[in-house]
Amino acid sequence: MLIGILQTGQSPDALRAEAGDYPDMFEAALAGRGLEFCRYHVEDGAFPASVRDCEGWLITGSRHGVYEDLPFIPKLEAFLREAYGAGVPIVGICFGHQILAQALGGKVERFEKGWAVGPQDYDFGGEKLTLNAWHRDQVTKVPPGAKVTARNEFCEFAGLAYDERAFSVQAHPEYPDSFIDGLMRTRGPGVVPEPLMAAARARMGQANSSTAMADRIAAFFLQPRPL
Template structure:
């Protein structure tokens, strides 16, 4: 199954040289699950010619806000709606989670709760999953028809399921602890409050359920439609 990675942001150069960029992280996350990958740098206006060019789509994270004025955002929203109409499966992570919601009629804002950083627990129904987080924007109002399938007290709409055509998650299963630690050093100071950075650093190294979420993503892409 060919998955098209729609890249909407970049890892800091000082980190990507050693740990790879966002598409590399998703390839590692989903390695061995029967997928091949093709990357489109939509942040540079490199878009697929058709929603049928790949068997499924994955939208990455980004340091940008979905409500900001960037040239790639309107065509990306249009692409999301086309994928929905064609029932081509779509997965969104962090920025991807938010842009899918916005494109389909939801509302995304910068949360007054501030930043979620580092290992964070989410309730997926009766299941508890710990994933790395790095965000302060949130889906405040899901689109009509979206099912909330994960949440916590900080992020009410932490994962959304849109029938059989879209599955989106606010957290970052592709971010390993070493990368999150690097973000704390490179993008955190002066942006994320010091006490929140310290608390997140203390949680690094605890058991992480990224592999379990990778299985959920694989199952979503592979389910019969």
């Protein structure tokens, strides 16, 4: 199954040589699960010609806010609405989670309680999954018809499902601990409170649920759908 990665940001220059860029991380995380990939750097204006160019779409994270006045954001929202209407499956991660919600009638805001950084525990319908996070923005209003699939005390709408057509999570299952550590070194100082970064460092190296979430993403894409 061919999945188009809609790249909405780039990993920091200081980390890219070792960690790769966002599409590299997704391809590594989802390897061996029956998926093939192509890339579209939509942040730079490189959009697919049609929502049918791939069999599914995956939206990456970004340093941008979905509410920013940037040329690629309204174009991406329109593309996602068209893909959703056509029944082409969509997965959104972090910024992808947020822009999909915004495109389909939800609301995203800078969260008043601040940042989530590093390993976080989420309740997926009674199942605890631990995933890395790096965000301050959150979905604050769920789009019509969306179902909340994950939450915790800090992030009420951490996972959303839109029947069989779309699925999104606020966390970053593609981020290894080493990349979170790199973000704390390169983007964190003076932006993220040091106690939050210290708490994240204290949990690093423990088992997390990134593999389980990669399995869920692949299963979502590969499930049978009406023609």
